[in-house]
Each structure stands twice: as C-alpha cells, then as structure tokens.
Amino acid sequence: MTTISKIALGNNGPLVSKLGLGCMRMSPVWGGPANDENESIATIQAALNSGINFLNTGDFYGSGHNELLVGKAIKGRRDDAFISVKFGAIFYNGQWIGLDLRPVAIKNFINYSLVRLGIDTIDLYQPCRLDGSVPIEDVVGTIADLIKEGKVRHLGVSEITSDQLRTANSVYSVTALEIGYSLADRQIENDLLPTAKELGIGVVAFANTAEGLLTGEMKAPLAANSYHNHFSRFQGENLIKNLEKVEALKSIAAEKGFTPTQLAIAWVNAQGEHIMPLVSMSKRSRLPENMQAMEITFTPQEMDTLNTHFAQGAILGGTYLQR
Helix, strand or coil: CCCCCECCCCCCCCEEHHHHHCCHCCCCCCCCCCCCHHHHHHHHHHHHCCCCCCCEEECCCCCCCHHHHHHHHHCCHHHHCCCEEEEEEHHHEEEEEEEEECCHHHHHHHHHHHHHHHCHHHHEEEEEECCCCCCHHHHHHHHHHHHCCCCCCEEEEECHHHHHHHHHHCCCCCCEEEECCCCCCCCHHCCCCHHHHHHCCCCCCCEECCCCHCCCCCCCCCCCCCCHHHHHHHHHHHHHHHHHHHHHHHHHHHHHHCCCCHHHHHHHCCCCCCCCEECCCCCHHHHHHHHHCCCCCCCCHHHHHHHHHCCCCCCCCCCCCCC
C-alpha cells in the first residue's frame, strides 16, 4: 500500500504530508452544484486515514460551504489534520466581484472561519492573492497579530510575485507559498520558485494538470458551456496545438503504465522536497491513483524529454494563472 511521506513545510516548518488534498471542488465555487456531501466527507476522512493531513480550503469556497464540510470531516480528529485556509475573495451570486484585504475584514473573516471549521486555531492562513489595494505590510501584519493571539499558527501567501514574497517575508516569516505549477505552467521557475527556495519557504503547488489540459482526456472543440472557453489556451488553434503537445505525455504515461494525470502530478512532485502537489479530489475512488503518482520516478531521459517538450512557451495561450 502506498504511504505518503512527511516533509517540513519550509525551513524548520511543521511536518505535513508530501501530497495535499484540495477541497475546493467539493463546493459550488462558480455557481455550479455541490458534490455529494457524504462522499466529500468520506473522501477527506479516507485521505486522513491514508496519511494525507494537509487540507486546503477557502472561506469563499461555496460561501462557507467548504469550511463547514471540512469541519464535519475532521470533527473528533482535529490532530490528524493540518488546515490551510485562504481568505480575501468576495463573491456575489456565484461571481467574483473583488478582494477585501483590509485588517478589519481579515479579523472578521477569521472568526467566521473558526466557527465553520469548529476549531480554535487555523494552521496556515493566507490571502488568496494581493492586488495592491492594501499595503502588504498591513495584510501580513494583521495575520502576524492573529498568530500572536493564537488564532493562527503559520503565515501563508498565494498567487503573488517574487517581490511581494520578499516583502511579505520581511514583515513576518512566511511558511508556505501556494501557487499554480505544472508542465504547462512553468513561468514561476524564472524568479518566484528560486526566491521561495532562497527564503526557505515551502511551495504548495496546485493546478498540476493545468485545468485538465494534461489529463489526456480533453478534446477539441470544448463544450459551449465549458468555463475553459474563457481562456485563450483553450480556444481555436491554440487548443488543437496544445493537445498535440499532450500526446507526448500520453505516450510516456502509456509506456510506464500510468495515466497522464499521474505523470503530471509526479513531475511536480519530482521538482523538489520543498514542493507539495496539491490535488483536488471529491471522490474516494481517485485517492489510490493520486497517491500512487507520488511513487512514480523518471529516468533522466524521460525527465529531459518532458522538460524539453514542455519548455516555457511551448503551450500556447494563457489562463487565469498568467495575470
């Protein structure tokens, strides 16, 4: 049976599983229906039973629905879970309408999160992104105050630049950076990843399959109601050429006896001991295959082939990850 190893989240940080569970898709974030609640709770509990203790949620996932779900799943076993919470995004009628990163808002957000989760302390607390509307010093300083009060254990940041990361870390020690990272999205290798490594900050990497592009299951044209259609990567000739690129990943996966999704996760996992793949799941049936991906290794030739084939710029068009 696959066992998930533990890593320190950042230099001398808390011990967490090398694979994290993203809980967002268990809730109706973009106005769609929620998944079966009992299955979602069972998935979280099965992950905990398998040694995956890092649970990622956000107070705006389903307008609090996700935190309530996680709270139910960890009831009676708080010590088994490391809870990461994002805040700051404001949704209305299922649509993103902005950010609120004011200190007074942060102090309000966290009290609601603690109640919904049914816990006294959040392990990792982080703004979902920074937009310059509030000085970084004020945002980070507020979280630092919450750490002193005992409501938060560690500071995290998400979807920010290298300069912003340095500024945040100068105000208070950052434990983890949450950022999109995959074979198809490697722009953070230029400066953000090196900065995180230099500062001893752990990396929580989401979107390992690049919004489904690397699963090997996407076909052109997409359904008219697919949210992917909003992004140039999934439009017209871009999508056709990008799917041609994915054929190389499918070929290597077939030779090794795994799925393209598993290889996409394995590639992220192989980028360093300080990097944790964060994988979204809402069904227990997906747990074994995602855990198995953590055991996949690559020969130097296979890694060179993937890195060359998916070099920066190889995938045409952008998504929300390129802002």
